[in-house]
Amino acid sequence: MDEFGYLSVLLSIILGLAITQILQGLRGILRARALVRMYWPTAAWSGLLLVIDVQISWAMFGLREIVSWTFPGISVVLAQKAALAAMRLGRIDLTCK
Secondary structure (H helix, E strand, O other): OOHHHHHHHHHHHHHHHHHHHHHHHHHHHHHOOOOOOOOHHHHHHHHHHHHHHHHHHHHHHHHHHOOOOOHHHHHHHHHHHHHHHHHOOOOOOOOOO
C-alpha cells in the first residue's frame, strides 16, 4: 500500500465517525421531538456539515496523485479534519431536568 492508501484509510475513519456523530445528534432530536422543538439553524448547520464532509472526501480523492508525502503535507490535511471536528463540538443536551 502506498502513502496515500494509509492516509486515506485514516481520513476515511475520521470521516465516518464525523458523519455518525452528526446523524446520531439528528436521531436524538427526532426521538425527543415531543420534548424538543427543532431550531432551523441547527438543522441547517447539520446539513452543511454533512455536505462539507462529503465534499472533503470527494476532494481527498484528488490527492491520490501526490507521489511523496511529507509530514507538513499530512499535517495540513489532518488540520483540516481537526478544524471540521471543532465545528462539530456543539452538542445538544437532551436530558430533562
